[in-house]
Amino acid sequence: GAVVSQHPSRVICKSGTSVKIECRSLDFQATTMFWYRQFPKQSLMLMATSNEGSKATYEQGVEKDKFLINHASLTLSTLTVTSAHPEDSSFYICSATGTSGGEMADTQYFGPGTRLTVL
Amino acid sequence: GESVGLHLPTLSVQEGDNSIINCAYSNSASDYFIWYKQESGKGPQFIIDIRSNMDKRQGQRVTVLLNKTVKHLSLQIAATQPGDSAVYFCAENLSGGSNYKLTFGKGTLLTVNP
Numbered sequence: 001g002a003v004v005s006q007h008p009s010r011v012i013c014k015s016g017t018s019v020k021i022e023c024r025s026l027d028f029q030a031t032t033m034f035w036y037r038q039f040p041k042q043s044l045m046l047m048a049t050s051n052e053g054s055k056a057t058y059e060q061g062v063e064k065d066k067f068l069i070n071h072a073s074l075t076l077s078t079l080t081v082t083s084a085h086p087e088d089s090s091f092y093i094c095s096a097t098g099t100s101g102g103e104m105a106d107t108q109y110f111g112p113g114t115r116l117t118v119l
Numbered sequence: 120g121e122s123v124g125l126h127l128p129t130l131s132v133q134e135g136d137n138s139i140i141n142c143a144y145s146n147s148a149s150d151y152f153i154w155y156k157q158e159s160g161k162g163p164q165f166i167i168d169i170r171s172n173m174d175k176r177q178g179q180r181v182t183v184l185l186n187k188t189v190k191h192l193s194l195q196i197a198a199t200q201p202g203d204s205a206v207y208f209c210a211e212n213l214s215g216g217s218n219y220k221l222t223f224g225k226g227t228l229l230t231v232n233p
Contacts, residue, residue, distance in 0.1 A: 006162075032219065041127055043208060043223045044163070093162050097219050107153060108210075108221055110162035 003027050004096050006111035013084055014119055020080045021114045023094030029074035030096035034108060035067070038091045050077050084118040091115055127206065129228045138196040140227045142209035147190060151212035153221065154183060154194045158205045166194070166207075196229075204231045 003026040013019050023033055032051050036044040048069050050056040056069035068080040077096075081088055095108035132138050144152065150171040155163035167178045169185050169192075176183050182195040192209050206228050210221040 002165075004162075034220070043225045046220065046222075049220060095162075107165060107168060108219065109165060110155070113160070113162045115160070 002098075002107075002109040004030075004094065004109050004111040006094055006114050008114060009112060010115045010117075012117045012119065015085055016083055018080055018082045019084055019116060020078055021092055021094075021116075023077045023079070023096070023111050025075045025096045025109075028096075028098050030077075030098065031074065032097045033071055033077040034095045034097075035069060035077075035079050036093045036095070038093060038113075044093060047079075081116065084116070086118045089116055089118045127226050127228045129230065131230045131232060132199050134199060134201060134231055134233050136199055138194075138199045138203070138229060138231075140194045140196075140207050140229065142192040142194075142224045142227075144190050144192060144209065144211045144224070145222070146211060147187070149211040151219075152183070152185060152192055153210045153212075154181075154192075155208045155210060155223075156203075156205045157208060157226075163208060199229075199231050201231045201233055204229055 005024045005026055007022045011019055034049055035047045037047055038044050046059050047062045048056045048058045050069050050071040052071050052074050058064045066082055071077040091113050093110055093113040095110045097108055153168040154166040156166050157163045167181050167183050169176045169183045174185050180197045184193045196203055206226045208226045209224040212221055
């Protein structure tokens with residue numbers, strides 16, 4: 001149980017284009033999903049917290065107009081990197097927690113990550 | 120272990136030995152802690168968790184110890200195997216209630232030598 005998938009696993013795009021990354025909880029309903037980015041040999045940095053049916057909460061320093069997050073259902077959240085630039089190249093990882101009050105409410109289960117390379 | 124700059128602390132052990140990975144957390148109000156394992160190019164994998172009302176919890180080949188007095192967390196891996204080679208992160212929950220936001224430590228690279 002507690003499987004989270006991401007698609008695509010790897011994407012290469014040209015500078016100025018937009019890229020959408022999907023995050024799905026496969027066997028549970030995810031009230032909350034989180035988006036992280038990770039640079040090589042560094043820890044995970046939280047970008048935003050996304051609750052189903054409401055606007056995402058962004059961490060300080062993360063541009064909400066550049067990193068668009070949509071959490072339209074209890075099993076799907078998307079991150080769109082708009083007008084991507086080479087400095088946006090990174091490993092993007094999502095995680096999900098189960099419905100509030102349940103056994104899985106606290107623990108975040110992570111997707112496999114998406115490697116974005118902007119040329 | 121603590122990281123310095125961008126360099127991950129590293130721990131190198133022989134196969135079959137026990138490994139101990141340490142983590143100092145930042146917020147004395149944190150009440151939930153998780154250890155994750157991250158292999159190269161993959162997302163973090165849940166290993167074991169512990170709540171602040173406990174000081175020890177055991178899983179399969181792993182034990183987590185929590186010392187709230189000094190805000191210290193450790194992960195012990197028994198009979199370490201080559202497949203345990205990865206980066207290990209501790210994470211703390213900084214807010215209770217409905218927002219389960221985690222803050223991650225800087226990670227420790229574990230290398231298991233055959």
